[in-house]
Amino acid sequence: MKILALNGSPRRQKWNTVTLLQSALEGAAEAGAETELIQLYDLHYSGCISCFSCKRKDRKKDGVCAVQDELAPVLEKIPTADAFIIGTPVYYGAESAATRALIERLCFPYLKYAKNYQSLFPRKIKTALLCTMNVPEESLATYGYDSRFELTRNTLAMHFGECELFLSTNTLQYPDYDKYESELFDKHAKLKHHEEVFPQECKQAFALGARLVS
Numbered sequence: 001m002k003i004l005a006l007n008g009s010p011r012r013q014k015w016n017t018v019t020l021l022q023s024a025l026e027g028a029a030e031a032g033a034e035t036e037l038i039q040l041y042d043l044h045y046s047g048c049i050s051c052f053s054c055k056r057k058d059r060k061k062d063g064v065c066a067v068q069d070e071l072a073p074v075l076e077k078i079p080t081a082d083a084f085i086i087g088t089p090v091y092y093g094a095e096s097a098a099t100r101a102l103i104e105r106l107c108f109p110y111l112k113y114a115k116n117y118q119s120l121f122p123r124k125i126k127t128a129l130l131c132t133m134n135v136p137e138e139s140l141a142t143y144g145y146d147s148r149f150e151l152t153r154n155t156l157a158m159h160f161g162e163c164e165l166f167l168s169t170n171t172l173q174y175p176d177y178d179k180y181e182s183e184l185f186d187k188h189a190k191l192k193h194h195e196e197v198f199p200q201e202c203k204q205a206f207a208l209g210a211r212l213v214s
Contacts, residue, residue, distance in 0.1 A: 001032065001033040001034065001082045001083075001213055002033065002034045002035075002036070002080065002081045002082050003025065003028040003033045003034070003035045003036075003081065003082065003083050003084065003085070003209065003212055003213065004035075004036050004038060004077060004078070004081045004083075004084040004085070005021040005022075005024060005025050005035070005036070005037045005038065005084070005085045005086075005087065006038045006040055006074070006084065006085070006086045006087065006099075006102060007021055007037060007038065007039050007040060007041075007087050008040050008041075008086060008087060008088035008089070008095060008096045008098050008099030008102065009041070009087065009088065009089045009096060009132075010041045010096070010098075011089075012039050012041065012042070016089065016132040016168060016171045016172065016198070017087045017088065017089050017130065017132045018037075018087070019198075019202065020087060020130055020132065020166070020168060020201060020202060020205040021037060021085065021087040021130065021205070022037065023202040023203070023205035023206045023209070024085055024128070024130070024205040024206065024208050024209035024212070025037060025209055026206055026209065027205070027206035027207055027208065027209030027210040027213075028083075028209035028210060028212055028213050029209075030206075030210065031209070031210040031213035031214065032213060033082070033083075033209075033212075033213045036077075038074055038077075040071075040074075040098040040099065040102060041098055043069075043070040043071055043074070043098075044069060044070050045067075045069040045070050045071035045072075045101060045105070046067065046069065046101060047100065047101035047104040047105060048065075048101075048104040048105055048108050049067060051066055051067070053065075053066035054066065054108060054109035055113060062109070062110070062120040063079070063109045063110045063120050063121060063122075064109055065105050065106075065108075065109045067105065071101075071102065071105055074102075075105060075106060078106060079121070079122065081125065082125055082126075082213075083125050083126040083127060083128075083212040083213070084125070084127055084128075085127065085128040085129075085130055085208070085209075085212065086099060086102070086103070086127070086128070086129050086130065086156070087130040087131075087132070088129075088130070088131055088132070089131075089132050089133065090131050090132065090133035090134075090135070090145070093143060093144065093145060093148055094148060095131075095152065103152065103155065103156075106159075107155055107156070107159050110159050111159070117158070119158060119159040119160070121159055121160055123161075124160065124161035124162070125160050125161050126161060126162050126163075126164075126211075126212050127156045127157070127160050127161065127162070127163040127164075128163060128164040128165070128166060128208055128212060129149070129152055129153050129156060129163060129164075129165050129166070130166040130168070130205070130208075131149055131165075131166070131167050131168070132168040132171050133145070133167070133168070133169055133170075133171060134170065134171055134173055135169060135170070136169055136170040137167070137169040137170065140167070140169070149165055149167065150165070153165045164208060164211070166204070166205065166208055168198070168201050170190070170193050170197070171194070171198075172190055172191070172193075172194040172198070173185075173190075177190070177191075
């Protein structure tokens, strides 16, 4: 079994999103899966360019994005995977730019313009969407984040199958709050939350990875 994790954070090492993704892959590996972590910010690519090549009646194959850039080999891995997890920080209430571009390029070629909006993906696989954010959990509804994340989760579920949503809230932004603008935040509360809650979230991500294998 092959499990892919796609890191949509520009922070590639030792930070919130990638740490949780690595925990999920550890859980999947312990459950017997082969795993791979893909760093999206190592790649140069765009979002959908609206060429509609994937909607042409004379296309040779379903689900293929015609754009040939550094994301193309990643998209080719998805149909051969048994499950995948997309991790992203939340910027201004939405996925990171790299994550959004990935979702456009990944999902649109599999969307058939039929009355039932059926997916052309050849089978059902498990997926997960992991979002990390500075906003505390109690403010998700106030900012409309809950509906935003559900929209993306539903998009992945529609195309590929069951999709689990994992939210990590009130995350730590800086390694040292004294070096950056941070008047809005209580640095002591942030550090306390990171020390006490984040390790528990890593354990939850580990369990998520194992569930993707089961």
